[in-house]
Amino acid sequence: MPHRDPKSDAESPYEHLIEHVHDAVVEFELVDGEPLVRDANRAFVDSFGYEVTAIRGESLNDWIVPEWLLGEAERLDQQTGVGEINYQRVKRETDTGLREFLYRGIPYSRDDRSVDGFAVYTDITDLTRQQHRLQVLNRVLRHNLRNESNLIIGHTGRLLEQLPEQSGEWTGAAATIERAADSLSSLAREAGEIDAVLSDTDVADVVDSVPLVEAVVEEHRQRTPRADIDTDLPGAMRVRGNRHLRSAINSVVENAIEHNPAPAPIVRAIVRTFDEGWAEIRIDDDAPRIPADERAILTGDLEATQTQHGSGLGLWLVKWAAESYGGELTFGESDFGGNSVRIRLPRP
Incomplete structure (x- = not known):
């Protein structure tokens, strides 16, 4: 692909590569605007279920394009015919029904000036369906968690007001329920922040991390005056990031206190240069160490299982935000004997 000289059975490295890639690849020739199949690789046969011998010389559109999508396919073929490369998500027909693909149409011209092309299809059906299902589950669960936990918190607060002071056991039970509901509410909020980080399509910009740290620290000093929150900050430290970086920093400080x-x-809270071209936002505390298994799960050294999955979403928010900027989340022991949570980010 392109065709070998019939006098030679030698396979070029290029042909060997095309034959063994996992993406379905079809070589076609445009004849009066119609893509006639010249050849296809093994992945095409596996993905679509049609043998190359059955479709060679046939119109590719007749085999894999549903009738109601023929206009879309013809527009893509027209663009290929004038030498344009196409990238588009498409639905195509296989021997088991419709599936969704990332399509790339890549034209090339032969010596006789006719236009040939490659159609490359990456099957994204399962990935797309999984994304949609997770989006629905995420939205429904967050909505229900938020609403139900607010309902519990409100009624528990009223119950605590009505209980007599001497009913210590019942008061303690109601307070426990209130704390659990508040935890569920925080979980819903963290899930919403994670969804925002993962679904954000904006390219990471350059931000000054120092004002973000200062704002988070000041907020927690006012919210929790009993905590001794100190800083060691330079005048400025520009890093790759966007609006979600403050949420990540806030999550670490919040965990250190709660x-x-x-x-x-x-x-x-410390901001410093870490290595050439890198900066580190470090939050040290004197809290009990994050369990080793949980740290290993977050750093990817241990697989999350049903019984070993970490205690919450806060540090996942930090991890995924850092990775979206090309950085990483690491852990160490602080000078206070507690945790040292480090967000390492590229500097511009």
Whole structure:
């Protein structure tokens, strides 16, 4: 693909590559605007279910394009005919029904000036369906978690107001319910922030990380005055990032305070150069260490299972935000004997 000289059975490295890639590849010749199949690789046969001998010399559109999508296919063929490369998500017909593909139409001209082309199809059916299902589940679960937890918090608060002071056992039970509902509400909020990070199509920009850290620290100083929150910051530190970086920093500081049973949690926010071309936003605390298994899951050294999956979504938000900027999340031990959570990001 292109055809070998019939006098030679030698296969070129290029032909060997095309034959063994996982994407379906069809070589065709445009004749009066119609793509006639010249050859196809094994992945095409596996994806569409049609043998090359059955479709060679036939119109590719007749075999794989549903009638109601023929106009779309003809427009793509016209663009190929004038030398344009096409990229589009398309639905095509296989021997088992419709599937969704990422289509690339790549034209090339032969010596006789006629236009040939390659049609490359990457099957994204399962990925697309999984994305849609996860989006629906995410939205429904977040909506229900938020609404139901707010309902529980509201009624539990009213219950606590009505309980007599001497009913210590019942008061403790109601307070436990209130804390659990508040935790569910936070979980729904974190899930929403993660969805925003993962669905954001904007290219990471350049931001000054220092004002973001200062804003987060000031917010938590006001919200939790019992915490001892210190900073070690330069005048500025520009890094790759966008509007979600503040949420990631906030999540680490929030964890450092909320998961610390000490009466006055110690937190230190540090921004520094880490290596040539890299910066590090580091949040140190004196809280109990994040379990080793949870750290290993977050860094990818251990697979998440039903019984070993981490305690929440906050650090996943940090991890995926950092990775979306080309950075990473790492862990160490702080000078206080607690956690040192480090967001490493490229510098412009």
